[in-house]
Amino acid sequence: MKKQYLLTPGPTPIPPEVALKEALPILHHRTNEFAAIYKDVAEGLQYVFQTKNEVYTIAGSGTAAMEAAVVNVVSAGDKVIVASCGNFGDRWVKIAQSYGANVVQASVPWGNVVKPAEIEKALKENPDAKAVYTTFTETSTGVVNDIKAIGEIVSKTDAVFIVDAVSGLVGQEFKTDDWNVDIAVSGSQKGLMLAPGLSFITLSEKAWKAVENSKAPKFYLDIKKYKKSYATNETPFTPPVTLIVSLQESLKVIKEKGLENLWSEYKLLAKAARAGMKALGLELFGEIPCEVVTSAKAPEGIGGKIVKTLREKYGVSIAGGQGDLKGKIIRFAHMGFIGKADLLVGFACLEMVLTELGVQIEKGKGVAAAEEALLNG
Numbered sequence: 001m002k003k004q005y006l007l008t009p010g011p012t013p014i015p016p017e018v019a020l021k022e023a024l025p026i027l028h029h030r031t032n033e034f035a036a037i038y039k040d041v042a043e044g045l046q047y048v049f050q051t052k053n054e055v056y057t058i059a060g061s062g063t064a065a066m067e068a069a070v071v072n073v074v075s076a077g078d079k080v081i082v083a084s085c086g087n088f089g090d091r092w093v094k095i096a097q098s099y100g101a102n103v104v105q106a107s108v109p110w111g112n113v114v115k116p117a118e119i120e121k122a123l124k125e126n127p128d129a130k131a132v133y134t135t136f137t138e139t140s141t142g143v144v145n146d147i148k149a150i151g152e153i154v155s156k157t158d159a160v161f162i163v164d165a166v167s168g169l170v171g172q173e174f175k176t177d178d179w180n181v182d183i184a185v186s187g188s189q190k191g192l193m194l195a196p197g198l199s200f201i202t203l204s205e206k207a208w209k210a211v212e213n214s215k216a217p218k219f220y221l222d223i224k225k226y227k228k229s230y231a232t233n234e235t236p237f238t239p240p241v242t243l244i245v246s247l248q249e250s251l252k253v254i255k256e257k258g259l260e261n262l263w264s265e266y267k268l269l270a271k272a273a274r275a276g277m278k279a280l281g282l283e284l285f286g287e288i289p290c291e292v293v294t295s296a297k298a299p300e301g302i303g304g305k306i307v308k309t310l311r312e313k314y315g316v317s318i319a320g321g322q323g324d325l326k327g328k329i330i331r332f333a334h335m336g337f338i339g340k341a342d343l344l345v346g347f348a349c350l351e352m353v354l355t356e357l358g359v360q361i362e363k364g365k366g367v368a369a370a371e372e373a374l375l376n377g
């Protein structure tokens with residue numbers, strides 16, 4: 001048996017009170033008992049998304065809600081703008097193209113952030129674009145995009161603004177309504193501190209108008225079905241009852257703590273993680289780092305080995321790079337049920353692994369820098 005530390009950008013560790021709910025007997029989902037839970041969950045989701053609009057729960061990983069945000073908005077041949085800055089932004093391109101959308105890219109190289117001015121330009125050049133798709137925190141690189149600025153630009157056009165907040169929700173300030181986000185999507189296994197398996201989507205009035213015109217084929221992800229069932233506190237298909245019961249508990253934990261307090265805590269953890277990386281001589285990766293995952297360049301040729309050794313020898317899971325960044329960066333997450341002590345353990349083990357792999361570092365320096373940042377707030 002080995003003690004495990006999950007410092008990956010999803011799944012994340014979950015609080016014990018949330019995990020315990022998963023052991024309760026299964027409820028039937030067409031009952032008043034379940035409806036009361038679902039209603040409570042729906043209200044809690046409105047709080048975390050910071051929206052007055054309905055938030056629908058779909059059984060499936062975050063990508064299910066991303067696909068729902070495409071099939072319910074586009075028709076084959078429609079023009080859409082995708083502003084990608086990493087693997088998950090590229091996923092919007094792939095999903096949109098698989099439904100026959102004409103994708104105009106306002107993308108930037110991985111590691112950079114999306115430029116609001118580029119989106120403005122793309123919208124001027126493509127006034128017929130039906131939607132603009134982008135990512136809040138791009139987990140594959142560790143950057144955060146200025147959703148507020150982009151939202152302001154898109155709100156002045158007829159295009160619907162659609163944001164992947166799968167990894168950033170709860171972990172970093174995100175305001176669906178105030179930032180003019182028409183469709184926001186997320187998933188259960190990150191900031192919401194829950195097991196994987198649920199995804200979420202919320203739509204503005206402007207988005208609903210696009211839904212009325214969308215002709216892409218859909219059945220399970222037909223959002224109108226979710227809206228209809230929502231009116232009676234139900235889901236259109238059998239929901240993962242266990243996950244929804246535990247979601248009620250995680251939302252309670254989040255509400256008790258307060259979103260603003262959580263945002264500040266993750267901000268501090270991010271600051272400490274960045275200080276730790278720098279102190280170890282690891283150059284930070286990404287133009288504007290987000291607050292849920294810290295990326296740093298790995299010493300030449302050992303990115304994969306760092307991740308593997310940490311996990312196999314010390315039970316500490318972090319993430320490596322994806323796509324072209326495979327082996328080149330390491331990603332150390334601070335999202336979900338993660339505290340200061342977890343971060344320090346992660347850094348202590350990272351120092352041991354770097355030393356074992358022959359990297360010249362001064363042991364204790366990363367931990368000390370992280371401690372300093374944590375102590376100074």
Ligand SMILES: Cc1ncc(COP(=O)(O)O)c(C=O)c1O
Pocket residue numbers: 009010061062063064088135137138139140164165166167168187
């Ligand atoms: C930003 C972002 N978008 C989308 C996804 C896809 O979510 P899932 O793997 O739950 O389908 C992830 C998961 O890592 C993510 O971090």
